Amino acid sequence: MKRLMVAVACGLLAGVAVAQDGKAVYDANCAACHQPDGAGALGLAPPLAGTLGKRLAVPEGRKYLPGIVIAGLASKMESKGVLYEGIMPNWQQFSDAELAAVLNHVLTTFNTAELPADFTPIEADELAATRAKKPTAKELRAWRAASQ
Numbered sequence: 001m002k003r004l005m006v007a008v009a010c011g012l013l014a015g016v017a018v019a020q021d022g023k024a025v026y027d028a029n030c031a032a033c034h035q036p037d038g039a040g041a042l043g044l045a046p047p048l049a050g051t052l053g054k055r056l057a058v059p060e061g062r063k064y065l066p067g068i069v070i071a072g073l074a075s076k077m078e079s080k081g082v083l084y085e086g087i088m089p090n091w092q093q094f095s096d097a098e099l100a101a102v103l104n105h106v107l108t109t110f111n112t113a114e115l116p117a118d119f120t121p122i123e124a125d126e127l128a129a130t131r132a133k134k135p136t137a138k139e140l141r142a143w144r145a146a147s148q
C-alpha cells in the first residue's frame with residue numbers, strides 16, 4: 001500500500017513537472033516571436049492564441065501541431081487575415097516530452113475556448129512518431145489547410 005501511495009505521489013509530481021516544463025520551454029523559446037500571451041507579432045510570427053484549438057477537431061490538425069515543431073516551416077501563412085512570411089525554426093533539440101508539454105501549454109493556456117470537448121493532451125509518443133517520419137512543408141501546409 002505504501003509503495004502504491006509513493007507511486008501515485010510520484011505520478012502527481014511528474015504531471016506537475018510536465019506542466020511547468022511546457023511553460024518554461026514556451027517562455028524561453030517561443031515567446032520572443034509568438035509573444036508571452038501567444039498574441040503573435042505583426043510581420044514576425046502568427047498568433048498562437050485562439051487559433052489552434054479548433055484544428056484538433058480533425059486528425060490533420062492533430063498531425064499538424066507536432067509536425068510544425070518537429071520540422072519547422074518557412075512559407076507564407078495567413079492567420080486572422082494577416083499574411084506572415086517568417087521562419088518557424090524546428091525544435092528537434094527538445095525531447096518528445098518537452099515538445100508535447102509546450103504544445104499542451106499553448107493549447108490549454110491560449111486556446112481553451114476552442115478546444116474540442118473530447119480533447120486529450122498531446123502525448124510524447126505522437127512527437128516520437130512525427131520525428132521518425134518528419135513531415136514535408138507540403139504535408140504541413142495541407143494539414144493546416146484541412147484543419148482550418
Ligand code: HEC
Pocket residue numbers: 025026029030031032033034044045046047048051052065068069073074075076077079084085086087088089091102103106144
Ligand atoms: C523566430 C521566430 C519564431 C520562434 C522562436 C517560434 N516560432 Fe512558431 N512560428 C513562427 C513563424 C514565422 C510561423 C509561421 C511560419 C510560416 O509562415 O510558414 C510560426 C508558426 C507556428 C505555429 C503554427 C501557427 C498556425 O497558425 O498554423 C505553431 C503551432 C508554432 N509556430 C509554435 C511555436 C512554438 C511551440 C515555438 C517554441 C518552441 C515557436 N513556435 C517558436 C516563428 C517562430
